[in-house]
Amino acid sequence: MELHKINKPLDAINTILSYFPVSQPSLLEPGQTLPIKSKNDRSCRKIYFLLEGALISSVGEEEKKQNLGIIMGPSIIGLTQLAPTSAIAQHKAIAPCMIDSISVEDFIKVVEENQLWPDVINIMVTIINSLAARTATSGLQSAYEIIRSYLIYMDSENACAIKERYTVVKYMQTFSRLSRSIILKILSELKAGGFIEMHKGRLIRINRNLPDRF
Known part of the structure; x- marks a missing residue:
C-alpha cells in the first residue's frame, strides 16, 4: 500500500x-x-x-x-x-x-x-x-525511489499541509536517511526535466507522472 x-x-x-x-x-x-x-x-x-x-x-x-x-x-x-x-x-x-x-x-x-x-x-x-x-x-533500493515516493505523498497530502509546512529537503531528511546532496541532485534534475515545480524549496506541484526509474 x-x-x-x-x-x-x-x-x-x-x-x-x-x-x-x-x-x-x-x-x-x-x-x-x-x-x-x-x-x-x-x-x-x-x-x-x-x-x-x-x-x-x-x-x-x-x-x-x-x-x-x-x-x-x-x-x-x-x-x-x-x-x-x-x-x-x-x-x-x-x-x-x-x-x-x-x-x-x-x-x-x-x-x-x-x-x-x-x-x-x-x-x-x-x-x-x-x-x-x-x-x-525506507526499504526501497534506490535514493530516487524513496524521493519519488515522498514527492507523490507530499503532492497529494492535504490534512497536514506538508507542502506549506516543510521544504522538500527538510521533509525528506526528516523521514529518510538520505543525504542533503543526494536529495538536491535528484530534485534539480527533476526540475530541469519539467517533472516538478518548486518555489523557495517548497513543492508547488508535480507537473507530470514521475518516471519509475531515474
Whole structure:
C-alpha cells in the first residue's frame, strides 16, 4: 500500500471523541514532548486526545532515532498501550497543541460500554498501514525511489499541509536517511526535466507522472 493512498479515519476518531467530553485540556508548546508511560509502568498509563495542533512521532534515541510521521488533530494517541506489549513512541509538538487525556482503564471501560471497538480497530489498522508503507519506502533500493515516493505523498497530502509546512529537503531528511546532496541532485534534475515545480524549496506541484526509474 502506498502512503498517499492511506486516508485518516476521521469518522472513527470523531465518533470516539464524542464519548469523551473535554475535561482538563492542556497546551503543549512547540518543542515540548507528550509524556506516554512505558507498558511496564502501570501507575499512569493514559490515552491522549490531540484536539488541535501537530506532533511529530518518533522511536529510538540520538543517531538511532527514526521519525515515523506527523500527527494532526483531531487524533487519538497511545492506543498501542491496549496491546500486551508495545513499542513506545515519542511525540514532540511542532505546533501549539491542545491536549486532553484519560487513563487507559477508563478509556477501555467507555469503549466496551458503547461498543466502540470497531472504531478503535479502524484507527489502529490505519496506523499499522501507515507504518508499513513508511517501512516499505525506507526499504526501497534506490535514493530516487524513496524521493519519488515522498514527492507523490507530499503532492497529494492535504490534512497536514506538508507542502506549506516543510521544504522538500527538510521533509525528506526528516523521514529518510538520505543525504542533503543526494536529495538536491535528484530534485534539480527533476526540475530541469519539467517533472516538478518548486518555489523557495517548497513543492508547488508535480507537473507530470514521475518516471519509475531515474
